[in-house]
Every structure is written in structure tokens, then in C-alpha cells.
Amino acid sequence: MRIAVTGSVATDHLMTFPGRISEQLLADKLDRISLSFLVDTLDIRDGGVAANIVYGLARLGHRPLLVAAVGADFHEYGRRLAGLGVDTSAVRVSETRHTARFLCTTDPDGNQLASFYAGAMAEAPDIDIAGVLDARGGADLVLIGADAPAAMLRHTRACRSLGIPYAADPAQQLARLEGAEIRELADGATLLFTNEYEHELLLRKTGWKHAEVLRRVGTWITTLAEKGSRIERAGEPAVDVPAVPTEAIADPTGVGDAFRAGYLASLAAGRDAVHCAQTGSVMASLALSAVGTQTYTPEPAHVRDLHRAVYATGLDAAPGTAARPAEGTPLR
Template structure:
């Protein structure tokens, strides 16, 4: 199955703050916040939601098609992704803007303060996804990107009858209700985290039932609690998270989950197995610094899944007297 991943492509500047960010906030001074953090470390890593997801898919043996806008400074980054098996032929290169930048400070509790500069991503709406689909694409993930690009890509998939997965994530805060409703309508899958789940309902004015009437499957990630799968007319299914043995960096964990989920979906897996595969990849990403540092292959998955989700042990039958 040919998968296209649209969304941001960025460089991540990841910093660690040794104290708790929340301790620096004064309850009676929240109307005027002016904080400066002396950080302990700086990691400059390649990231962006689309590139992170494409990386995970490539590690699992797929050749995903990356769709997004970058600056001329993308050359080395693009060459690395291409070397790993990502098809970068649909990436638009700006002549005037730098590749997007993500700057994030994380404390020991996993709290984060982040800023995102869109740069060349602002030109993503100029990408003709129709031309990309002409090359043969079976599934499109529409991730966080320039809002106009997200809407345009969704309209193209809907007009072409191509299965698409809506993953608006952090752009939900910027999008208005009408835009969100258009991005969700007709999606094969909708991805949110727990906070975004509520925000989507609030901004669209839809009920949970309204959303489920418009999408095939709604997947909500719940952090260490795992994920929840919802479908119209069916009770929600909670899928436990794979146990994390090392917690190094939470950045990009959700992208790794999506890569694992998509890989399993492309292989015909059911939603529970897809969520478990996503959770296994998320755990690997959590144990690595940066969003494209974990190492995994498709051959590793059976053992990883068996270790994370062993079959239940049947109780012994009582011996006859």
C-alpha cells in the first residue's frame, strides 16, 4: 500500500530545564509572565510531524511519500530521509524561506514550553496534491501543516475518493470550527490526543456521536494510559500502552504512534493491533533523544508486540479429587 504523509517538516531545537517549569509560574502573576530559563542541554534534531511519521514508516520497511514545504537548507535533511527510504519527490522547496523551526524546553516532569516558526511551511498550500495522487497513492495522512494546505489536501482526497486520515493535532488551536469540520468530514480515521478530543468537540459544536457519524474510526491517544478507539454504533475500546522502561524525551512520541498505526493499517491489521503497534513504536521514541533517533525494523515488531502484550495466562483447571 502506497502511503502519502502531508504536514510539517522542521528542525527541532530541544532543550532541558533541570527544575520544574510549573514552579516558576506565580498564580497571582499569570497576567504578566516574563521568564527566562537557563537550560542544561541543547539537541538540534530533524523533525516536523510529517517527516517524523515518514521516518517511522520507512524504518518499518515502507516507502512513504513525504508531502510538505521546506527551505533551501533542507538538502542534507532530505538526503538523509531519502537514504532511509522516504520518497521526497513531492517536497516543495521555497526560494525565500527557511525550513520551519520547532523550539522546545522540557522539564524533568515532561512539562514543555514550545514555539513553532512555520517558515517555508507557509507555502505548503501551493502544493498540488492531485498531481501527487496521480502517481498512485492508496492512503493519505493529513497532518498539522499550513491550515490552507490542510483544507486543500482534504478537499482533493475527498474529490478523488482517496482514503485519508485527519490528524490536525496542534493546529486545532488555530483552526476555526468550520475548518475543523471540513477536515474531519469523511475521514477514514481521525487522530487526536485527550485534550484535542475535547477541543475538537468544543470548536466544532459537534457531539461525540456527530463526529463518529462522519469518520470511520476515531483514535484518541491517552499518554501512559494508552489509547481509545471509537466507532459509530460500537462501545469504545481502550488499548493499554506498552510499558515504558526508559523515558528520555516525549517529543515526537505521538508521531511514532501514528507511524506504527499506519504501518499496521496498511498491512490489513485491525484497530486494536494497529494501536498496539503504534504504542510499541511510541515507547521506542520515548526512550530516544529526538524524534528520528529510534531504531526499529519490521522484523523486530513480532517480538516487541509479544513482549508488550503477552497473551493472558489461562487459570489451571482444578485437579480431580
Template sequence: MRIAVTGSVATDHLLVFPGRFAEQLIEGRLDRVSLSFLADRLDVRPGGVGANITFGLARLGLRPVLVGAAGTDFADLGRSLRAAGVDTSAVRISDRLHTARFVCTTDADQNQIATFYAGAMAEARHIDLAEVRGAVGGLDLVLVGADDPQAMLRHTATAHALDLDVAADPSQQLARLTGEQTRHLVDGARWLFTNEYEAALLQRRTGWSAAEVLHKVGTWIVTRGADGVSVLSADSPPLDVPAVEPRTVADPTGVGDAFRAGFLAGVAWELPYRRAAQLGCALATVVLESVGTQEYKLLPGDLVARLEHAYGRGAVRDVEPLLADVS
């Protein structure tokens, strides 16, 4: 299965605040917040949801296509992605804007406050997914991730017109999208990804109930942090998959992207959704234990051990034979 991931390409500026955001917020004064947090660590790393998800897919042995826009400073990022196995031929390079920037501060409770500067990402709307499909020799599945909103709408419409399976993943852009835009992105998707907070926000944006959302999509995957993942569909009972317990916690940035990579790899390998979600949870924990979203080491033996510890030999029996190309 050939998977294209449309979404942001960015540089992450990850800061750590040793205190707790909640202790700095004053009840009754949240309409006028003026705060500054003194961080005691800064890491500058490659990131962006599109780049992160394709990196994870490539680490699992697939050959994903990254579809997004970056600046002239993409050279080093591009080299590292290609070295990992990502096809970057569909990345548009701006001649006037820098690659997007993600600035995120994490507190002692793993809460995060982030700001995203679009930069060259705004040019993603000029990418024609039909041309990409022809250039790479065909596509089977397109994940439409957080990106320039006009690009997300265009890619969704094109993917449906080409009769490609669509995974809708509006995530951080739900705060920017209108109700009509959100409905357009979700309606007809075979898979919908949100976290628990985004699930509620999506219902508010669309005006649809949870049941109505499930009638618009094939399967709705809701990540719940330490509480695991729920896989929902209109015609079957909810499937709840517990999280894989981490050995340590380094940085939550990119954990959701890693889950998506693991889940979609499971889909590509035609695993049942339970196993795909378990693989996603295991990969997510590897990233949770690392600083940065594309620096983690992935070893087949380690991934198998995590799966066995969390889910038993059955999970290992189904997944281990598929991990021969893990890098």
C-alpha cells in the same frame, strides 16, 4: 497501499529544563506570565510531523510519500529521509524561506512548552495533491497532518474529490484553526487522530459533542500518553489499548507521530485496529527512549519482544511476519 503524509517538515531545537514548569507558575497571575527557563541541554535534530510520520512508515518497510514545503536548507534532511526509504519527490523547495523551526523545552515531568516558526511551510498551500498522485503513480490514503492551514484545507478537499481515504490529524494546528476550518478537516475523514487534550479542544472548536464527532468520521483514535490509546467508533464499543512500558524515558517529542506511523502501517497491512494500535504503541515507546524524532534504531527482534511483553504471543503471531522489511 501507497500512503501520502502531508504535514510540516522542520528542524527541531530540543531543550531540557531540569526543574518543573508548574513550580514557576503563580496561581492568580497566569494572565501575565513572564518567565525564562535556563535549559541545561540543547539538541538540534530533524523533525516536523510529516517528516516524522513518513520516517516511521519507511522504517517499517513501507514507501510513503512526504508532501510538504521546505527551504533550501532541506538538502541534508532530504538525503537522510530518502536513505530511510521516504519518497521526497513531492516536497516543494522554497527559494526564499528557511525550513520551519520547532523550539521545544521539556521539564522534569515531561511537560513541554513549544513554539513553531512556519518559514517555508507557508508555501505548502501551493502543492496540488492531484498532481502528486499522478507523479508517484497513485495513492490510496492521505494523512492530513499539521501544516500551513490553507494547505491542510486544500489537501483535504482534494483528497475527498479524488475519493482517497483521509486520516485527519490537525493536532498542533487546532490552536490556529477556526471552528469552520476544523469542521471541514474532520468531516468525512475515515480516521481522526488526536491526543486527549486535543480531543477536548476539537469539540470546543467544532461545537460538536463526542457523539457528533463520531458520526462525522469512521474511527477516532485518541492517544492518552502513559494510559495508552482509545479507538472509538459510532457503531462499536470503545477499544482501549494499554501503552507499552518504556525501559527509560529520554524525550517525548515525536512519540505521537511514531504511534501514527505504526497504526497506519497496521492499516496498510490490513491488521485489526487492536493490533494496529499495539504496533503504534510499541513504536512510540522506541521513540520515547530516544532523543530526536528520526534517530531511533528499529530492530525487528526488539519490536517483537516489546509486543510480546506488553500484549502476549497473539500480537507477535499477527505482526511478526509483517516485519521482514523493518530497517
């Protein structure tokens, strides 16, 4: 199964604040916030939602296609991803802009303050994904991740026009997108990914009722942090999938991307939605125990064993290799 992943590629600057961010916010001064945090650590890591997802997929034995816009400074980053098995041939390299930057401060409670500089991502709308896929033999699924809004819309329209199943994963861009844009992204998606906050924000900004979203998408997967995830489909009861316990929480950044990589890896292996979400939770737990979004090192056998230990499903093969549909097998 061929998976293409679109979205941001960035360099993450991850900082830790020893106090609690919430304690620095004054209820009667929220209209005039002026805060500076003296942080204890700074880690500079490779990141970006699309790159994080293809990293996880490659670690599980897949060869995902990365479709994104980057700067000339992406050379070493791209070489590392390619070495892991990611197809970087569709990456657009800007002649004038740097690769995007993500700056994030996290406190001991997992609260975060973040800023994102788009950089070369501003050129993502210039990518013709129809041409990209045609030149590379097509794709069975395209994940449309957080990116320049115009690029997200262009990719969605292309998938819809070509009849290619796609996963809508607007993530942080829900705050930027207008209701009509979100409706266009979600309507007809085979998969819709959100976290718990984004779930409610999507409903508010689209004006859709919960049942209406379910009528318009194939499967809605909502991650619920330490509570796991929820799978919803029209006409079926919601299914809650528990999280994998994690003893040491090092960094929550990129955990949702790891979940998506695990989910898609199991989907490509022909597994049902519950198994996919369970594998996503295994990957999320591994990512949560590492600082940075591409520093955890999941191996298919280890993911299989952890999945078996937590969920007792008795798997007989790793997520990246079991019962894989032939290339071109449709998802619907």
C-alpha cells in the same frame, strides 16, 4: 499499500529545564507572564510531524510519499530520509525561506513550552496534491498532518473530490484552526487522530457532540499518554489499548508521530484497529526512550517481538510485511 503523508518538516531545537515549569507560573500573574529558563541541554534534531511519521514508516519497511514544503537547507535532511526509503520527490523547495523551526523546552515531568516558526511551510498551500498523486500513481491513504491551515484544507478537499481515503491529524494546529475549518477537516475522514487534550478541544471548537464526531468519521483514535490509546467507532463500544511500559523516558517530543507510524504500518499490513494501536504503542515506547524524534531505530523484527511480548498476539510476521493488501486495495 501506498501512503502519502502531508504536514510539517522542521528542525527541532530541544532543551531540558531541570526545574518544574508549573512551579514558575504564578496564579495571580498569569496575565503578565515574563519567564526565562536556564536550560541544561540543547539537542538540534530533524523533525516535523510529516517527516517524523514517514521516518517511522520507512523504518518498518514502507516507502511513504512525503508531501511538504521545505527550504533549501533541507538537502542533507532530505538525502537522509531518501536513504531510508522515503519518497521525497513531491517535496516543494522554497527559494526564499528556511525549513520550519520547532523550539521546545521540557521539564522532568514532561511538561513542555514550545514555539514553531513556519518558514517554508507557508508555501505548502501552493502544493497541488491531486497533481502530485496523479504523477506518482495515486495513493491508497493520505495522512493530513499539522501544516499551514490552508494547505490542510486544500489537501482535504482534494482527497474528498478524488475519493481517496484520508486520515485527519490536525494535532497542534487545532489551537490555530477555527471551528468551521476543523469540521471540514474531520468530516468524512477514514481516521481521526487526536491526543486526550486535542480530543476535548476538537469537541469544544467544532460544537459537535461526541456521538456526532463518530458518525462523521470512520475511526477515532485518541492517544492517552501512559494510559495507551482509545479506539472509537459509531455504534461500537470504545476499546482501550494499554501502552507499552517504558523504563527510561528520555523525551516525549514526537512520540505521537511514532504512534501514527506504527498504526499506519499495521493498517497497511491488513491488521485490525486494535493491532494497529498496539503497534503504535510499541513504536511510541521506542521513541520515548530516545532524545529527538528520528533517533530511535525500530526494526520490523524487533517491533514484532516487543509487540508479541507485551500483547501476546503470536504474530507470524513483522508489521511492515504481514498480509499486505495489494497496491490500490481500498480502505472502505
